[in-house]
Amino acid sequence: MFFVAVLYSLFSYLHVTALQPQFIATTRSKYGDVTHLTIRKAEKLSIKVQKCKCDLEFIRLCTIYKLTPSFVKISLWKKRLKTSNEYKSLQQYCLQQEYKNRFKDCLKHEKELKTLIDKLKLIMNSHDIDQLQKYLYEISKKTKEKTVTTHYKKLRILNKGPVGQDYLSLETKRVHNISSYVLTTAEERILCRGWEFCIENKVNNFIDFKTDIELNMKKIEQSCHRNAFSIICHNIFNASDIFMKSAKKKSIRNVSDEEFKALKSLKDNTNIIIYVAPTKEIA
Incomplete structure (x- = not known):
């Protein structure tokens, strides 16, 4: 026993x-x-x-x-x-x-x-x-x-059909990886969204958001005429106000947590280069 x-x-x-x-x-x-x-x-x-x-x-x-x-x-x-x-x-x-x-x-x-x-x-x-x-x-x-x-x-x-892109059955892939780096499923999925895809997310800290806008605008101040720069600033501030009003109502991000982490990993990866292929596809 x-x-x-x-x-x-x-x-x-x-x-x-x-x-x-x-x-x-x-x-x-x-x-x-x-x-x-x-x-x-x-x-x-x-x-x-x-x-x-x-x-x-x-x-x-x-x-x-x-x-x-x-x-x-x-x-x-x-x-x-x-x-x-x-x-x-x-x-x-x-x-x-x-x-x-x-x-x-x-x-x-x-x-x-x-x-x-x-x-x-x-x-x-x-x-x-x-x-x-x-x-x-x-x-x-x-x-x-x-x-x-x-x-x-x-x-x-x-x-009335598959949601999003069926990446496994695509005959012509939108992403062509010619590097030695192996893309994860989430990384390939986020790249397949294309260059015009924009992440929609709720902005929690509007002070930091406004500060980033002002700092980035300072970078172009020296290369612009004073009158042109004031017009650009006025238009950017108007656009940012509209964005912040709409962002306050955003509670759901249009990418999953896995895709958001994949986007950060691609951004921090200095060993790869992402560019537009001649066929207007992502490479």
């Missing part, structure tokens, strides 16, 4: 994912009912957190591509009102409010999950904690795969 127990313990180290349900089942006898219920609660919170993140990405894509999911469609007596700008603005407003609420829920669930994990770390040994975290990771991974598949189908129906 001792030999079998040793083999079972060794097998649990080698094949963690296969024995995770068994690990959850043994927590009741090992740590008691209270700890077992806490683990189950952490399991449910992990699923909720992952679903919230997937929902946020779904709403973000709907906002970017001007898609209207079914949960913000309002039944109207006069059908012609559905084509009005007021109706569409109301739908976009509801969608943004839903994004904010889901974001708050996600933060709330993450905080609760962290509290439970910290509580379990005081009760369980390090090996069991590692097993638990791997189990929660596997559950979150399965939930993400299932939810993303469902959302992708919904987006295809709403958009």
